[in-house]
Amino acid sequence: MKESAAVKVRLPATSANLGSAFDVAAVALDLHLEVSAQRAEQCTIHATGRNTAECGRPDGNLILATYAHVLQDARLPAPPLALRVHNEIPLGMGCGSSAAARLAGLVLARTLGGLSWSDEDLLAWATAREGHPDNVAACWRGGLSVSAVERCGAPAASPASIAMATVPVPAGWSAAILLPRHPVLTEVSRDVLPQHYERAAVVATLQRCGLLIAAFATGDGALLRCAMDDRMHQPYRRVLCPLLDHAEALSRVPGVLGVALSGAGPALLLVLDQTASRSALEKYAGQLPDAADLEFLFCDFDRRGAQVDPTPEPILPGSSERPVLPER
Amino acid sequence: MKESAAVKVRLPATSANLGSAFDVAAVALDLHLEVSAQRAEQCTIHATGRNTAECGRPDGNLILATYAHVLQDARLPAPPLALRVHNEIPLGMGCGSSAAARLAGLVLARTLGGLSWSDEDLLAWATAREGHPDNVAACWRGGLSVSAVERCGAPAASPASIAMATVPVPAGWSAAILLPRHPVLTEVSRDVLPQHYERAAVVATLQRCGLLIAAFATGDGALLRCAMDDRMHQPYRRVLCPLLDHAEALSRVPGVLGVALSGAGPALLLVLDQTASRSALEKYAGQLPDAADLEFLFCDFDRRGAQVDPTPEPILPGSSERPVLPER
Numbered sequence: 001m002k003e004s005a006a007v008k009v010r011l012p013a014t015s016a017n018l019g020s021a022f023d024v025a026a027v028a029l030d031l032h033l034e035v036s037a038q039r040a041e042q043c044t045i046h047a048t049g050r051n052t053a054e055c056g057r058p059d060g061n062l063i064l065a066t067y068a069h070v071l072q073d074a075r076l077p078a079p080p081l082a083l084r085v086h087n088e089i090p091l092g093m094g095c096g097s098s099a100a101a102r103l104a105g106l107v108l109a110r111t112l113g114g115l116s117w118s119d120e121d122l123l124a125w126a127t128a129r130e131g132h133p134d135n136v137a138a139c140w141r142g143g144l145s146v147s148a149v150e151r152c153g154a155p156a157a158s159p160a161s162i163a164m165a166t167v168p169v170p171a172g173w174s175a176a177i178l179l180p181r182h183p184v185l186t187e188v189s190r191d192v193l194p195q196h197y198e199r200a201a202v203v204a205t206l207q208r209c210g211l212l213i214a215a216f217a218t219g220d221g222a223l224l225r226c227a228m229d230d231r232m233h234q235p236y237r238r239v240l241c242p243l244l245d246h247a248e249a250l251s252r253v254p255g256v257l258g259v260a261l262s263g264a265g266p267a268l269l270l271v272l273d274q275t276a277s278r279s280a281l282e283k284y285a286g287q288l289p290d291a292a293d294l295e296f297l298f299c300d301f302d303r304r305g306a307q308v309d310p311t312p313e314p315i316l317p318g319s320s321e322r323p324v325l326p327e328r
Numbered sequence: 329m330k331e332s333a334a335v336k337v338r339l340p341a342t343s344a345n346l347g348s349a350f351d352v353a354a355v356a357l358d359l360h361l362e363v364s365a366q367r368a369e370q371c372t373i374h375a376t377g378r379n380t381a382e383c384g385r386p387d388g389n390l391i392l393a394t395y396a397h398v399l400q401d402a403r404l405p406a407p408p409l410a411l412r413v414h415n416e417i418p419l420g421m422g423c424g425s426s427a428a429a430r431l432a433g434l435v436l437a438r439t440l441g442g443l444s445w446s447d448e449d450l451l452a453w454a455t456a457r458e459g460h461p462d463n464v465a466a467c468w469r470g471g472l473s474v475s476a477v478e479r480c481g482a483p484a485a486s487p488a489s490i491a492m493a494t495v496p497v498p499a500g501w502s503a504a505i506l507l508p509r510h511p512v513l514t515e516v517s518r519d520v521l522p523q524h525y526e527r528a529a530v531v532a533t534l535q536r537c538g539l540l541i542a543a544f545a546t547g548d549g550a551l552l553r554c555a556m557d558d559r560m561h562q563p564y565r566r567v568l569c570p571l572l573d574h575a576e577a578l579s580r581v582p583g584v585l586g587v588a589l590s591g592a593g594p595a596l597l598l599v600l601d602q603t604a605s606r607s608a609l610e611k612y613a614g615q616l617p618d619a620a621d622l623e624f625l626f627c628d629f630d631r632r633g634a635q636v637d638p639t640p641e642p643i644l645p646g647s648s649e650r651p652v653l654p655e656r
Contacts, residue, residue: 023531024538132531146542148535150554163554165542196524202560203351203460205530206537207476210352213538214474214493217545226478226491232530 006038007111008309009104012302013089014096014138015175015269019228019260020208025146026096026138026263028302029175031088033100035063037108040082049087056085062098066105070125071113078113090297092183094263099135102126107308123162133162135263141166142305144216169301170219176270176281177262178250181293184240189264192236201231221273224258225251228271234261241265246288253284334366335439336637337432340630341417342424342466343505343597347556347588348536353474354424354466354591356630357503359416361428363391365436368410377415384413390426394433398453399441406441418625420511422591427463430454435636451490461490463591469494470633472544497629498547504598504609505590506578509621512568517592520564529559549601552586553579556599562589569593574616581612 011033016026043064047056058064063083071078089097106122109115117125123140127133127149137145143166150161212227214220228251238244247259247268255276262269270281278298285294339361344354371392375384386392391411399406417425434450437443445453451468455461455477465473471494478489540555542548556579566572575587575596583604590597598609606626613622 020534021538022534024535146535146538148539148554149532163539163551165539165546165548165551167542167545193527195527197527197530199521199523199525202525202530202533204477206348206350206534206560207352207474209534209538210349210474210541211476211491211493213541213545214495217495217541218493220493223491223493226476232534 006036007108008034008036008307009107010034010307011100011103011139012096012142012305014099014135015094015177015262016096016132016134016138017230017233017260017263018212018269018271019234019258020205020230020232021134021146021212022205022209022230022232023132023134024148024209025144025213026134027144027169027175027269028138028142028305029095029177030300030302031095031177031297032086032302033089033097033104034086035104035108036084037081037112039079039112041080043080043082045083045085047085047087049085050089051087051091054091055087062101063105063108066102066129067108067113070106070109070115074113074115076113076115078109081108081112090177090179090267092185093177093179093267094184094189094261094265095177095267096135096139096263099126099130099139102129103136103139103306107306111308111310111312120162123164127162133164137162137164137166138305140306142302143168144213146213167213167216169216169303170221172274173221173257174272174276174298174300176272176276176278177297177299178243178268178270178285179295179297180241180243180266180290182266184264184266189237189240192240193233194236197232205230205232221257221271224271228258228260230260233264237261237265242290243268243294250281250284253281256281334364335436336362336364336635337435338362338635339428339431339467340424340470340633342427342463343422343503343590344424344460344462344466345558345561345588345591346540346597346599347562347586348533348558348560349462349474349540350533350537350558350560351460351462352476352537353472353541354462355472355497355503355597356466356470356633357423357505358628358630359423359505359625360414360630361417361425361432362414363432363436364412365409365440367407367440369408371408371410373411373413375413375415377413378417379415379419382419383415390429391433391436394430394457395436395441398434398437398443402441402443404441404443406437409436409440418505418507418595420513421505421507421595422512422517422589422593423505423595424463424467424591427454427458427467430457431464431467431634435634439636439638439640448490451492455490461492465490465492465494466633468634470630471496472541474541495541495544497544497631498549500602501549501585502600502604502626502628504600504604504606505625505627506571506596506598506613507623507625508569508571508594508618510594512592512594517565517568520568521561522564525560533558533560549585549599552599556586556588558588561592565589565593570618571596571622578609578612581609584609
């Protein structure tokens with residue numbers, strides 16, 4: 001590793017599930033985590049943007065922890081790094097902050113630690129840690145990413161085992177994220193889900209999931225209100241994510257195509273068309289009982305995915321130095 | 329109704345489910361049911377094509393029964409018809425023969441019985457009778473049709489309650505249907521399914537369903553092998569549809585993108601690319617233990633859907649004369 005080696009990586013926020021596409025799809029948002037890093041005498045972080053206290057603390061930092069973990073598993077040294085972090089992604093809100101942080105750490109390990117991992121290796125490692133591929137895929141590729149873990153029931157993900165497709169987001173669609181004040185831990189939000197589902201609930205959700213992907217593929221925004229409904233997770237997460245009580249009414253504000261819990265919540269994702277009015281939405285949110293605790297973020301969708309500088313040499317999947325993947 | 333009034337309708341075969349899109353999607357095949365009808369002194373059927381014995385028998389004929397049923401429900405007379413039926417759709421094999429027959433009967437009732445039903449009314453009636461919208465939607469619209477019953481848990485479908493999208497089938501993809509000798513009743517094939525599913529099985533199927541729609545939308549045929557797998561119905565239908573035991577091996581024949589049970593079976597749908605060889609597939613089938621009972625039908629996908637002559641006057645949904653829909 002050269003002393004002067006440095007790397008920059010820019011990764012988008014992602015909103016997974018979109019209602020019916022539970023653990024299936026995520027869409028990338030034009031809110032970014034930007035990290036630049038180089039080797040240093042000791043670990044330091046200079047943080048700007050949102051959540052600077054959490055982002056600027058080296059202890060337990062997910063970027064640095066991932067970087068160190070991956071290199072330790074590969075039995076390589078993990079030299080201290082000086083990081084500059086600019087973060088626009090709300091933490092703990094269901095906007096893919098952990099997927100972006102893990103992918104940032106993986107990029108640092110690959111570039112500064114000299115790992116010969118392919119992009120598929122990075123995605124497999126991050127998927128295994130996240131427990132599902134949706135945020136990771138959309139964060140890396142941009143757009144609406146659809147992904148499946150190929151081998152049902154396999155004990156560990158392998159790099160070749162994630163099948164992915166990216167559907168472009170239709171022109172003219174944009175997003176709004178409605179944030180409450182307090183975050184929810186993904187693990188807690190997952191604990192409220194049942195272990196079993198009735199066939200009718202599964203079929204209704206499968207239909208909406210298919211319709212959601214088709215709505216993005218055909219640009220038919222009128223389908224989203226139905227397609228962003230589900231019977232797998234949103235009905236159970238209402239107790240942890242009270243903003244869901246307003247989803248139905250918000251979906252009827254002019255210009256709003258559909259509303260769903262963003263990831264495991266507690267934020268809501270709104271998909272908007274060109275007729276949507278920020279002031280109308282802000283006025284609506286201002287009338288809610290918990291208005292003082294709410295924040296609306298309006299943004300475009302991210303259509304590019306991860307930006308890495310320097311661009312790594314292409315590495316074929318299946319190179320000699322394989323990632324060590326955790327048991328799932 | 330004019331004495332000389334006559335109508336022709338041409339409807340494609342459809343293959344529903346495609347593995348993971350269980351009760352969600354169907355694709356239209358270039359095998360057709362063609363019906364021409366005019367008023368007559370008594371009901372007669374002149375049948376050509378496949379299954380002429382069943383198609384030519386007026387008693388219990390699904391086309392005539394639908395025609396009569398719909399007009400009776402609307403308290404209108406159902407004059408006897410002389411039908412000419414040319415059928416290319418295998419009956420009882422999971423190729424959408426009942427959806428095509430019902431839609432044919434509905435078109436006859438609308439045109440010859442003078443019903444003022446919109447296309448949405450026809451689709452809602454046929455969906456309520458079929459129990460799911462997938463074959464009906466693909467039969468009417470062609471291509472890969474994705475559909476959802478909008479109001480979860482509503483006691484009866486209403487015309488406005490089916491949301492649909494049509495994704496074109498990628499150029500260069502074609503189909504093969506592998507037929508065993510004996511049909512299976514859809515009801516029997518549904519009885520073997522469990523009432524409840526584990527969350528992991530549901531998530532794996534949702535992921536594949538999303539991937540399937542994305543594979544058609546992006547033309548990425550390499551995704552189909554994974555996407556046409558499922559944990560909702562195919563594992564349970566193996567006992568009734570023994571051809572499923574060969575699906576995995578068939579999916580690895582060069583040029584085969586994916587294999588799934590066609591509808592509720594017992595036929596298999598193979599999606600092929602331009603490198604597929606009919607002779608290689610026929611040779612493969614010829615080596616199976618039950619080879620003497622098998623038939624391969626090779627066909628294009630249907631990209632046009634229902635063809636009706638004369639084209640009906642456009643009728644707005646919500647006209648005065650509403651269809652009487654059965655309880656679901």
